[in-house]
Amino acid sequence: MSTTAQRESKTKIAGTLYRGHEGMWSWVLHRITGIAIYFFLLVHVLDTATLRISPEVYNGVIGAYKTPIMGIGEAGLVAAIVFHAMNGLRVILVDSTSWGTKYQRQMFYVVLALWTALMIAFVPRHLMNVFEGGH
Amino acid sequence: MNLTKRFKLDRLAWVFMRVSGFFLVFLIFTHLIVNVMQDGGVHAIDFAFVAGKLADPMWQWFDVTLLWLAVLHGTNGMRTIVDDYVYRAKLKKVLLGGLYGSTALLLVLGTLVIFTLDPCPAGSPADLLPSFCSVS
Numbered sequence: 001m002s003t004t005a006q007r008e009s010k011t012k013i014a015g016t017l018y019r020g021h022e023g024m025w026s027w028v029l030h031r032i033t034g035i036a037i038y039f040f041l042l043v044h045v046l047d048t049a050t051l052r053i054s055p056e057v058y059n060g061v062i063g064a065y066k067t068p069i070m071g072i073g074e075a076g077l078v079a080a081i082v083f084h085a086m087n088g089l090r091v092i093l094v095d096s097t098s099w100g101t102k103y104q105r106q107m108f109y110v111v112l113a114l115w116t117a118l119m120i121a122f123v124p125r126h127l128m129n130v131f132e133g134g135h
Numbered sequence: 136m137n138l139t140k141r142f143k144l145d146r147l148a149w150v151f152m153r154v155s156g157f158f159l160v161f162l163i164f165t166h167l168i169v170n171v172m173q174d175g176g177v178h179a180i181d182f183a184f185v186a187g188k189l190a191d192p193m194w195q196w197f198d199v200t201l202l203w204l205a206v207l208h209g210t211n212g213m214r215t216i217v218d219d220y221v222y223r224a225k226l227k228k229v230l231l232g233g234l235y236g237s238t239a240l241l242l243v244l245g246t247l248v249i250f251t252l253d254p255c256p257a258g259s260p261a262d263l264l265p266s267f268c269s270v271s
Contacts, residue, residue, distance in 0.1 A: 031216065034209070034212045034216075035212075035213070035216065037209065038209040038212060038213055041205055041206065041209050041241075042237060042241065045202070045206070045241045045244065045245045046241075046244075048185070048245070048248060049244050049245070049248045051182060051185060051186065051189075051248055051252055052247075052248050052251070052252060054256065054259065055181075055182035055183070055186075055256065055259050055260075055263040055264060056259075056263065058181070058182045058185070059181050059182050059263065062180055062181060065177060065180075066177055066178055071177065074171070074177065078167065078171075081163060081167075085159070085160045085163065085164070088156045088157075088159075088160065089156075089157070089160060091153075091156075092153050092156065092157060095153065096153070122172070125172065125176070126171065126172075126176055126177070128176075129175060129176030129177060129178055130176070130177065130178075
């Protein structure tokens, strides 16, 4: 006869206090968004550096960002940045307050709510600019 | 590096991630609001817009702060990830070497561009330049 905990650990990734819960997913998402943002930063400093070559070259390079596919990519980038920012503030609170650890789970849902609100404020406006904004 | 030194450096890196992260939230949100949420959004970004901004010392210092904090925060994040997942000593050395090389390149190149950009390069068509270039 197996205990409830043993049965649960066989059916879902939640064998410990940590695995499979909000704490783990916030950590996974923080890593993935961080890596994505790093590689964009790498490209973004280089594309901005073409300012130094000539106005024509810079306008050509930045023009590559103004296509619909890149526009969707930019929405994804902002989604990653906003999550990383909000969850980063959560990490700071968990690390630096006496109550942070106790409420880390609730704060993860606050992060998701803030992320949703900020994305609602950003994405429609951005996509209108991408798909309707003239060159 | 001996362990005590290594611990001290890691603790410093840990503090840096919290402090730089806190400021980066405000710096990057401002960066996005000013550049991407303006009228026309991403379509309005061109040489005239960016060079016009960078002609202002306030934006130069804003951008150089953003550059250094973002690049160092990203570098330390990537270092942590390499430390966590790469066990082969040789591969780790190559990856960290590439990472620190990129970091140096981005910091030097970015800082130079921010402080040495000529907003009105001679011989460029006036319609590509910030409007203040044509005022004589």
